[in-house]
Amino acid sequence: MNKRAQLFFLLLVITLIASxxxxxxxxxxxxxxxxxxxxxxHLDETNTNHLIVREFRIPRAVIAIIAGAGLSVAGMFxxxxxxxxxxxxxxxxxxxxxxxxxxxxxxxGLSFLQSDLGIxxxxxxxxLVFGFIILFFSFFTRHHVTLLLVGLMLGSFTGAxxxxxxxxxxxxELKAFTIWxxxxxxxxxxxxxxxxxxxxxxxTIGSLFLIKPMNVLVLGEKSTELLGLNIxxxxxxxxxxxxxxxxxxxxxxxxxxxxxxAVPNLTKTIFRTxxxxxLLAGNFIIGGIFxxxxxxxxxxxxxxxxxxxxxxTSLVGAPFIIxxxxxxxx
Amino acid sequence: MIQxxxxxxxxxxxxxxxxxxxxxxxxxxxxxxxxxxxxxxxLNTILKxxxxxSGELLIxxxxxxxxxxxxxxxxxxxxxxKFDGIEHLNVVDYIALxxxxxxxxxxxxxxxxxxxxxxxxxxxxxxxFRNRATLKLSDGERQMVSIARAFCQSTPxxxxxxxxxxxxxxxxxxxxxxxxxxxKAENKCILFSTHDIDICLEEIGINxxxxxxxxxxxxxxxxxxxxxxxxxxxxxxxxx
Numbered sequence: 001m002n003k004r005a006q007l008f009f010l011l012l013v014i015t016l017i018a019s020x021x022x023x024x025x026x027x028x029x030x031x032x033x034x035x036x037x038x039x040x041x042h043l044d045e046t047n048t049n050h051l052i053v054r055e056f057r058i059p060r061a062v063i064a065i066i067a068g069a070g071l072s073v074a075g076m077f078x079x080x081x082x083x084x085x086x087x088x089x090x091x092x093x094x095x096x097x098x099x100x101x102x103x104x105x106x107x108x109g110l111s112f113l114q115s116d117l118g119i120x121x122x123x124x125x126x127x128l129v130f131g132f133i134i135l136f137f138s139f140f141t142r143h144h145v146t147l148l149l150v151g152l153m154l155g156s157f158t159g160a161x162x163x164x165x166x167x168x169x170x171x172x173e174l175k176a177f178t179i180w181x182x183x184x185x186x187x188x189x190x191x192x193x194x195x196x197x198x199x200x201x202x203x204t205i206g207s208l209f210l211i212k213p214m215n216v217l218v219l220g221e222k223s224t225e226l227l228g229l230n231i232x233x234x235x236x237x238x239x240x241x242x243x244x245x246x247x248x249x250x251x252x253x254x255x256x257x258x259x260x261x262a263v264p265n266l267t268k269t270i271f272r273t274x275x276x277x278x279l280l281a282g283n284f285i286i287g288g289i290f291x292x293x294x295x296x297x298x299x300x301x302x303x304x305x306x307x308x309x310x311x312x313t314s315l316v317g318a319p320f321i322i323x324x325x326x327x328x329x330x
Numbered sequence: 331m332i333q334x335x336x337x338x339x340x341x342x343x344x345x346x347x348x349x350x351x352x353x354x355x356x357x358x359x360x361x362x363x364x365x366x367x368x369x370x371x372x373l374n375t376i377l378k379x380x381x382x383x384s385g386e387l388l389i390x391x392x393x394x395x396x397x398x399x400x401x402x403x404x405x406x407x408x409x410x411x412k413f414d415g416i417e418h419l420n421v422v423d424y425i426a427l428x429x430x431x432x433x434x435x436x437x438x439x440x441x442x443x444x445x446x447x448x449x450x451x452x453x454x455x456x457x458x459f460r461n462r463a464t465l466k467l468s469d470g471e472r473q474m475v476s477i478a479r480a481f482c483q484s485t486p487x488x489x490x491x492x493x494x495x496x497x498x499x500x501x502x503x504x505x506x507x508x509x510x511x512x513x514k515a516e517n518k519c520i521l522f523s524t525h526d527i528d529i530c531l532e533e534i535g536i537n538x539x540x541x542x543x544x545x546x547x548x549x550x551x552x553x554x555x556x557x558x559x560x561x562x563x564x565x566x567x568x569x570x
Contacts, residue, residue, distance in 0.1 A: 212437030216430050218416055226377065227483075228403030228431035274419040 005271055005278060012285045016065075019292040023061045026296040028303055031057070054190055063188045064295045065288035066200045067253050068263070070245040072287025073207055075260030076267070076279055080214045081238045084144045085328055086321070088261030089127075089246040092151035093158070095257075097130025098123040098250035099181065100158045106177045107169040116192055120199070123251035127243035130154065135239055183254035183310030185295050192252065199248035206241040207280055213238070214276040256291075257310055258317025263287045265324055331355050331486060331519040332376065334548075337385035339368055339375050344383055346372060346541060348548045353521060355486060358513045360506075360530040361523040363541030364565050369523040372548070373489050376521075377408055389487070403431035407480035411492040413472050415464035421475050422460050425450055428482030450482040454508065470501035474508070481512065488512075490522035494529075503529050510536060527557055540564045 001009075024036065031049050038044065039053035071089060078087040078094075089095055101122040110118075137150045166174055180187075188196060213234040216224045225231050249256065267282040291309075294316070298307045334348040346368035353359055363369050374380040375387065378394055387394050389405060397405065407428070416424070428450070429443045439447075451460060454474050459467065467475065473493055480488050490509070494502040506529050513520045514535075521539075530536050531553050538551045543566035551560070 209435055212430070212433065212435065215437060216427055218419065219427065222379075223408075223410075225399060226403060226406075226408045227427065228400040230399050268418065272418045273423075274416060275423065 001278060005273070008270060009281070009285075012282070012289065016285050016289050016292070019289050019296065020061055020065070023064060023292045023296045023299075024057050026299040027052075027057060028299070056186065059188050059190050059193050060185050060295070061292065062193060063185045063196065063253065064291040066196060067185065067249045067256060068259060068287035068289070068291030069284040070200055070203060070249045070287070071256060071260040072263035072267070072283040072290075073204075073280060074242045074245040076264040076276070076283045077207070077210060077214065077238050077242050078260070079264050080217055080276070081235065081242075082138055082147060083217075083220075084147060085265055085324060086144055086148050086261065088258070088264070089242065090255065090257045090259075091148055091261055092134045093130050093154035094127045094134070094243060094246045095250050095255040096155045096158045097126035097128075097133075098247050099126070099255055100162060101126030101129075102180065102251065103162045103165050103177055106180070107165050107173045116195060120195070120248060120251045124243060124247035127247035127250065128240065131239040131243045135235060180254045181310075182308035183256045183313075185253055185291070185309055188252050196248060196252055199244065203241060203245040203248065204284075206237075206244065210238060210241055211276045211280060215274065218274045253309070255310060257314045258321065259287060259290060259313050262317045262320045263290055265320075331390065332521075333386075333388040333391070335386035335388070337375075337387050338383040339372055339380070340383055341371055341380055344546075346546055346548060348372075348385075351539075351548065351550060353519050355519050356513055356517045357519060357537055358510050358535070359519075359521045359537045359539050360526075361521060361539045361541075362525070362527060362530070362560060362564055363523075364543060367541040367543065367564070369541065370491055373408075373491050373521070373523060376487075376489060377406060378402060400431055403483070403485075405485055406487045406489060407483040407485040409473075409476045409480045409488065409490040409493055411495045412469075413464075413476045415467060415472055417465060419464050420460075421456065421462050421464060421467070422447065422451065424464050424475060425456075425479045425482050428479040428484075431483065446484060447482055450478045453481065453512070454478045469496050470498070470504070473497060473501070473505060477505075477508065477512075481516075485518075487519045487521070490520070492523050492525070494524055494526050502526055503532075506530065506533055506536070527560055531555075531557060 025031070029052055031053060035049040036053055039050040043054065044050050075088040078089065078092060079085055102119055105118055105122040133154065134151060138147055141147055166177070213224070213229055216227050216229060217234065221231050224234065263286050264283055267279055267286050271278050271282050273279065294312050295309060298309060298312055301307055332353040334351040337348045338344045339346045339348065361369050361372065371380055375382055376394070389397065426439060426447050429439060429447065432443060433439060451457060454477060456475060456478055459471060459475065464472065464475065494505055497505060506526065509520050509522060510533055512518060524530065530538060536553050538553055538555060538560065540549055540551060540560055540563050542549050542563050
């Protein structure tokens with residue numbers, strides 16, 4: 001790693017810590033540093049501030065990092081796998097798959113499917129199924145925009161199915177699902193955190209084993225095989241890891257748009273490397289920072305307007321993607 | 331090193347027959363033939379991209395079909411006719427990818443891998459390009475860098491598909507001389523397809539493999555053969 005990359009990592013880690021702390025203090029209720037200290041080390045269950053810290057602030061900040069990092073890393077893998085700077089879990093319909101399966105499980109009325117584990121399982125399964133659908137379509141096109149259009153159509157198609165499901169569901173189920181689709185980092189509770197972290201760690205460990213194949217895949221699929229890697233296993237393993245990272249985030253936070261597309265492009269511009277170890281670490285940190293700051297802004301604006309995280313990332317992300325399209329795919 | 335025994339080559343239907351041929355270590359072979367005569371298919375067959383239609387193709391006395399993907403990568407390195415360069419990928423990192431078959435699941439380069447990478451860079455005189463972006467090289471430089479990557483793969487065999495196709499005269503000559511030098515000095519078996527008959531005839535010690543247009547067979551000639559003979563065997567201009 002060169003001096004420039006080291007300097008960037010140092011700056012990014014400092015920014016990550018700063019935005020994490022900033023996020024903790026960004027909410028509408030004023031909470032002091034002392035409250036944080038005591039809530040963690042000397043919990044007083046009758047103190048509202050302590051409860052806010054444990055039940056809302058800390059889980060929300062941790063989830064922001066996990067969601068940002070997970071989606072960005074997943075996006076990076078998809079961009080390298082499909083050799084396409086416009087690939088990402090949202091635009092290629094991986095989130096959509098999760099949404100569809102979650103919609104099914106929320107609206108069936110079966111209690112297992114409505115539990116945490118039920119929702120996670122559905123989201124993971126949905127992400128996996130749609131991951132393989134996109135992989136299948138990718139064999140028919142080498143063109144960047146074509147694959148994107150397939151992803152978008154897949155999105156419209158599932159959107160329609162979800163609409164039909166919604167007309168058939170009860171008012172309560174409908175409300176739960178609608179809130180879920182808006183995306184939010186605040187629905188995760190303290191006791192759900194271990195489950196989210198567990199899946200996220202699994203995804204991250206899996207990611208480490210994708211670094212080598214991704215570094216080679218940059219040379220193209222033919223070269224990858226001639227350098228001794230089984231291309232079919234590489235593809236499948238990439239989709240599984242991508243689905244795992246996207247699915248767990250989507251299960252708890254709802255679909256979050258554009259993070260997985262914008263952050264990997266930003267990371268590549270900053271580090272100017274094809275070394276996926278550096279890119280993985282970069283996406284992890286920058287993705288975390290991006291969602292921490294986005295969510296801090298949402299919290300600061302809460303008194304004035306209620307902005308769902310999905311709306312916010314689209315507001316910032318969509319123009320950035322237009323910029324990439326115009327700049328890189330003239 | 332590579333043995334052909336009545337091998338039929340082609341994509342679905344036979345394009346070319348190789349009756350009895352052995353490609354040896356320390357030798358360079360130039361594969362010459364008209365467009366569509368089966369040069370690329372022959373290379374792809376050795377790379378296991380195209381299956382052998384019939385006959386026996388042995389590498390180191392074992393059938394190529396029994397080699398795993400990883401064993402193949404440790405036995406045969408391949409260089410394409412053109413490497414366009416890749417954004418944000420510099421020369422040394424590109425060359426280092428040649429070590430892929432030998433690194434562990436996390437792709438960690440051991441000191442001995444590093445030494446082999448440095449050695450490849452030195453052998454091909456690429457020291458000044460080491461940290462250059464692959465996109466910022468000339469076609470000739472990029473082709474040398476690709477050869478360094480293949481060299482770094484430490485395989486007894488290197489195949490090249492028309493490596494001189496996009497180069498100017500000076501770089502063509504330099505590339506063919508380099509291949510000839512590597513084969514002798516490192517005791518490797520090098521096979522490349524080409525249309526540069528003149529340079530191959532000038533360079534001493536290159537074996538010529540010509541695809542006989544009329545018989546659809548691969549034949550071996552010493553490079554004392556004349557250009558007009560090669561043309562009449564391989565390109566059959568009068569008869570079509």
